[in-house]
Amino acid sequence: MQGIQLDLISEARISQMASMEKVRYIIDEVRKGKILVLEKGLNPMEEAKLIEMTMSAIQPDVFSGIEMQSYPANADGSFLGKIFKRQSSKRLTVIGPANQLKTLKKDRNLISALVSASK
Amino acid sequence: MNMLERFKVSFSKIFNKLFKKKGACIGIYGPPNAGKTTLSNRILKDWVGAEETMGSVSHIAHETRHAKRRNAISIENNGHTISLDIVDTPGLATKIDFHDFMEQGMSDSESKKRSKEATEGVIEAVKWLDDLDGVILVMDSTENPYTQVNVTVIGNMEARSLPLLIVANKVDLPDADPSVIKEAFPQHPMVPVSALEGVGMDSFYEALAKQFG
DSSP: OOOEEEEEOOOOHHHHHHHHHHHHHHHHHHHHTTHHHHHHSSHHHHHHHHHHHHHHBTTTTTOOOOOEEEEEOOOSHHHHHHTTOOOOOOOEEEEEEETTEEEEESSSOOOOEEEEEOO | OHHHHHHHHHHHHHHHHHTOSEEEEEEEEESSSSSSHHHHHHHHHHHTTOOOOOOOOOSSSSOOOSEEEEEEEEEEETEEEEEEEEEOOOOOBBOOOOHHHHHHOHHHHHHHHHHHHHHHHHHHHHHHHOOEEEEEEETTTOEEEEEOOHHHHHHHHTTTOEEEEEEEEEEETTOOOOOHHHHHHHTSSSSETTTTTTTHHHHHHHHHHHHOE
């Protein structure tokens, strides 16, 4: 049976990993052709690291990169949040192979994606 | 970023302000083909001289594949002069497919070469994020602003407590709508410009002096 594996990864699972471990896990899984939906999402530094490591993994005709979408962070409006620039961690991130996951629409509150089986 | 790192960043920012650190290093970021090099060239033309450019531009993505830095550009606004180091970075992207270059008329080997150089350019651009005092984020005002590249750059600047100026470029095009960018990221200053035509540059320099001066 041909299909696409979609993994919905809980906040509890992703929180157990260190930043580099998260990034490596995501790249490894996406290179296998999986689409990942992270309940917690990545912080901006991790997203930048993921872009950097994805570029190192690109190979012609094998892996052309990732499609990644997440919502802009909601700033913490509390007094302490303003002082320490604390951002809300409740963000969702969708990541998949660029040749299989196409973003159709994205705005502040909606990510609409088309998943294609053709490689 | 943990609390200790946030404290260090905040302390460093306050220290720099107290002692009037000169020559803040500002990176020009954005997705490929947003007009980063065109804006860099316009800044040089306006403040350094018509003969100097930061790099060549083309309609093919990833024309800039290595970051280029120009130190000590003096920009005058309302009687005050600020000195900035400007870094024109390669376009950030999460995917690079050499087939896209072939569709632009490049040969197979040329496309693969550009693809390899482009990936190295993106890595270089990401690494620069650690060494900047602020960012000018260039967006194409004819495109949807909610791209991962924009979200990542803005998130990084917010997490590091560094100033950011959004430039809604290409307002000379008929389907440009800079108000969409303003609505998407209302927490940051935004200036509509056409770097190609030189439209809105006075407002841009005013905002530049306010954010980074």
